[in-house]
Amino acid sequence: MKLNINRSLASRIVFYVLTFCLFLFIISLSVFYFFSKKQMKEMTYNYAEAITNNTVLKTELILSPITKIANNYKWIIENKRLSSDSIFGITRKIIGNNPEIVGCAIAYESFFFKEKGRYFAPYSCREKGNIKTFQLGSTEYEYFVMDWYQIPASIQKPYWSEPYFDTGGANTLITTFSMPFYSMHGKEKSFAGVITIDVALDWLTDIVSSVKILETGYASVLSRNGTFVTHPKKELMMNQTIFSYASEMNNPELRTIGREMQKGKTGFVSSTLNGVERVLYYTPLPSSNWTLAVVFPKSEMFLPLRKITVALIFLVVIGLILLTFIVSRIVSRQISPLEIFAKSAREVANGNFNNKLPDIKSKDEMKHLHDSFEHMQKDLSTYIEHLKSTTSAKEKIESELRIAREIQMGMIPKIFPPFPNLSEIDLFATLQPAKEVGGDLYDFFLIDDKHLCFAIGDVSGKGVPASLFMAVTRTLLRSLAPNQLSTAVIVNALNKSLSAGNESNMFVTFFLGILDVESGILKYSNAGHNPPLLVHPDGTTEFFELTKDIPVGLFDDFDYGEKVLNLSKNDKLFLYTDGVTEAEDAEEKLYSDQKLIDCVRAHFESQTKDLIRFVAEDIALHVKGNQQSDDLTMLSIVYYGNQDEGSL
Amino acid sequence: MNITKEKIGEFLVLTLYGRVDTNNFNELEQAIGQVFEADEKKIVLNCSGLNYISSSGLRIFLTALKKVNAMHGTLHLCSMQPVIKEIFDISGFSTIFQIFDTQKEALE
Numbered sequence: 001m002k003l004n005i006n007r008s009l010a011s012r013i014v015f016y017v018l019t020f021c022l023f024l025f026i027i028s029l030s031v032f033y034f035f036s037k038k039q040m041k042e043m044t045y046n047y048a049e050a051i052t053n054n055t056v057l058k059t060e061l062i063l064s065p066i067t068k069i070a071n072n073y074k075w076i077i078e079n080k081r082l083s084s085d086s087i088f089g090i091t092r093k094i095i096g097n098n099p100e101i102v103g104c105a106i107a108y109e110s111f112f113f114k115e116k117g118r119y120f121a122p123y124s125c126r127e128k129g130n131i132k133t134f135q136l137g138s139t140e141y142e143y144f145v146m147d148w149y150q151i152p153a154s155i156q157k158p159y160w161s162e163p164y165f166d167t168g169g170a171n172t173l174i175t176t177f178s179m180p181f182y183s184m185h186g187k188e189k190s191f192a193g194v195i196t197i198d199v200a201l202d203w204l205t206d207i208v209s210s211v212k213i214l215e216t217g218y219a220s221v222l223s224r225n226g227t228f229v230t231h232p233k234k235e236l237m238m239n240q241t242i243f244s245y246a247s248e249m250n251n252p253e254l255r256t257i258g259r260e261m262q263k264g265k266t267g268f269v270s271s272t273l274n275g276v277e278r279v280l281y282y283t284p285l286p287s288s289n290w291t292l293a294v295v296f297p298k299s300e301m302f303l304p305l306r307k308i309t310v311a312l313i314f315l316v317v318i319g320l321i322l323l324t325f326i327v328s329r330i331v332s333r334q335i336s337p338l339e340i341f342a343k344s345a346r347e348v349a350n351g352n353f354n355n356k357l358p359d360i361k362s363k364d365e366m367k368h369l370h371d372s373f374e375h376m377q378k379d380l381s382t383y384i385e386h387l388k389s390t391t392s393a394k395e396k397i398e399s400e401l402r403i404a405r406e407i408q409m410g411m412i413p414k415i416f417p418p419f420p421n422l423s424e425i426d427l428f429a430t431l432q433p434a435k436e437v438g439g440d441l442y443d444f445f446l447i448d449d450k451h452l453c454f455a456i457g458d459v460s461g462k463g464v465p466a467s468l469f470m471a472v473t474r475t476l477l478r479s480l481a482p483n484q485l486s487t488a489v490i491v492n493a494l495n496k497s498l499s500a501g502n503e504s505n506m507f508v509t510f511f512l513g514i515l516d517v518e519s520g521i522l523k524y525s526n527a528g529h530n531p532p533l534l535v536h537p538d539g540t541t542e543f544f545e546l547t548k549d550i551p552v553g554l555f556d557d558f559d560y561g562e563k564v565l566n567l568s569k570n571d572k573l574f575l576y577t578d579g580v581t582e583a584e585d586a587e588e589k590l591y592s593d594q595k596l597i598d599c600v601r602a603h604f605e606s607q608t609k610d611l612i613r614f615v616a617e618d619i620a621l622h623v624k625g626n627q628q629s630d631d632l633t634m635l636s637i638v639y640y641g642n643q644d645e646g647s648l
Numbered sequence: 649m650n651i652t653k654e655k656i657g658e659f660l661v662l663t664l665y666g667r668v669d670t671n672n673f674n675e676l677e678q679a680i681g682q683v684f685e686a687d688e689k690k691i692v693l694n695c696s697g698l699n700y701i702s703s704s705g706l707r708i709f710l711t712a713l714k715k716v717n718a719m720h721g722t723l724h725l726c727s728m729q730p731v732i733k734e735i736f737d738i739s740g741f742s743t744i745f746q747i748f749d750t751q752k753e754a755l756e
Contacts, residue, residue: 458703459703460703460704460706460707461670461673461703461704461707462670462704504707504711505707505710505711505714506707507703507706507707507710509703509739527740528738528739528740528741529738529739530738531738546737546738547740548740548742548743549740549743550739550740550741550743550744551739551740554710554744555744578703582702588667588700629669629670630670630702
């Protein structure tokens with residue numbers, strides 16, 4: 001199975017790094033864009049202003065000399081007494097000296113020169129490279145009512161006419177500069193006529209159309225009336241005014257702009273022209289009161305910025321893709337051993353401790369993990385080996401113990417009632433073994449037809465040694481008892497045999513009794529065993545008195561005593577091992593002598609078998625399921641005595 | 649189980665606390681074994697803190713007694729709680745051990 005541990009970790013790290021970079025980039029780009037936009041707008045405006053001013057200067061360079069020429073000749077005409085015919089020469093001279101001038105007229109008031117009559121206006125113009133001179137006024141050409149004459153005459157100021165196409169010649173655009181002149185009578189002066197100078201405007205078109213701003217920005221000159229003198233759209237030139245164009249476009253904003261222009265103002269405006277938002281800069285041409293305007297789409301202003309931004313975004317996207325790739329590669333490489341570690345851990349779980357670990361050359365945390373892992377593998381391996389051997393050893397021991405226990409339990413008599421033909425007594429015994437092999441024992445047998453020998457004992461300690469010692473004790477008892485009616489003799493012999501070579505100081509507490517079933521005389525020896533309980537038929541109980549005899553198996557020269565007790569009819573004996581009185585509950589509280597007495601008293605009339613069962617149940621009630629730690633052995637004998645006698 | 653050792657005069661006093669049962673009698677066996685290794689011959693076992701003793705524990709007492717007897721030393725027991733005293737009485741061990749009511753008497 002392929003583990004995706006490092007992939008998900010890598011993708012998480014990549015995700016965090018990318019998110020952070022992206023965030024950083026967006027912030028930087030926004031700041032850059034904002035400031036650049038502002039800067040760019042400023043720059044474009046400055047440029048528009050500069051180029052406009054430059055164009056104005058260029059036009060002024062041509063237009064302002066016209067004013068000067070007119071002024072100079074006005075002074076000559078006014079101050080010299082000139083003959084009427086010499087005026088023709090002057091008009092020729094003006095054209096001849098100034099190539100940019102295409103025509104010149106000096107028109108007088110009627111009858112200024114008496115001899116010339118009503119109309120006198122000498123006029124020179126260029127025609128096919130030559131200068132042609134003639135008299136303008138006639139009855140067909142009442143020049144007094146023409147604009148070029150009438151307007152300066154009435155306003156008494158120089159006047160630039162609206163541009164117009166020259167009807168006579170090469171369809172060139174022309175404007176006429178008209179300046180009134182006077183005749184002096186001492187200090188008085190009176191209007192005498194008008195000097196006009198015609199200027200071709202080809203150069204103006206050239207200058208203005210050469211203006212380029214941004215991609216599609218252009219310049220335009222508008223006359224005082226708002227007529228488009230020059231415009232990239234030829235159809236607008238001389239055909240439309242800004243006002244007619246505004247109403248055609250339904251753009252009141254443009255009309256307002258036109259008014260501002262007429263007032264000779266300068267300024268920036270932005271307006272939507274032809275569906276595109278454009279910026280407009282306008283300023284007057286000082287000598288003619290015309291207006292120069294530059295127009296450029298607003299969007300183009302930020303075009304370079306947009307291009308840079310797109311390029312930046314493109315670069316960043318590529319950068320981020322590269323970053324993703326590199327970071328994921330680095331992280332994957334750094335944590336790739338983890339995958340092998342995970343696999344190894346799985347292998348370890350399956351019990352394979354020699355799985356190969358990744359080869360770590362660095363000296364970082366990964367190396368640390370590697371060493372720890374290796375250490376763990378080795379330790380686990382050794383531990384499991386050890387565990388295997390101990391487990392098998394333990395299993396072997398346990399099965400041997402189980403067999404030992406079976407053999408041990410096989411040694412004690414378990415058939416009840418044991419002596420069905422012996423009416424004087426009844427006897428019952430149980431040995432409830434603890435989990436571990438223990439060393440309790442009980443035994444009973446008839447020495448002859450009227451002597452019952454019975455014993456109960458408890459070997460010190462537990463386990464195989466105790467069970468072996470118990471087996472030895474029981475075997476010795478069976479071999480020593482026949483033909484012997486003294487318990488002291490038997491116990492002393494038993495003690496001698498058991499003490500010999502008992503290096504480990506094992507011992508067995510031992511109670512041995514021999515009951516004469518006919519007389520009820522009980523001879524007994526108690527080698528350090530719990531004193532049995534004597535239960536009288538009236539329900540009273542008493543413990544056998546303590547002897548000072550020590551358990552058997554300790555000192556081979558110890559002399560054990562013997563006591564005698566006369567049993568009455570229906571007296572009961574209750575013998576037990578300390579497994580009974582020392583049965584513990586979970587709080588280590590012992591069952592105790594007192595509880596035993598209480599229980600026995602409560603059931604004193606019961607059969608031996610039932611009495612033992614009741615005590616066993618009472619013990620079970622006391623320990624409340626706490627595990628039994630010691631063998632529970634109980635032996636009870638009831639002495640009925642001679643039934644025949646009793647029935648007499 | 650806890651065992652503390654204290655040298656008082658010629659005697660080495662071992663005070664026992666808790667239980668001595670089948671599961672931990674080895675600890676007592678080792679402690680007493682160390683005492684013999686250190687060549688102490690006069691020993692007092694103060695049983696004031698002892699509240700349970702199994703037959704395995706009694707065996708350790710007995711082994712100690714036999715060793716002491718073999719090297720002509722003394723082993724005194726003292727300050728037994730009634731339950732422990734009863735076990736010694738029932739098993740007849742009271743007759744083979746020298747048992748004193750107080751540690752002071754055991755040290756005399």
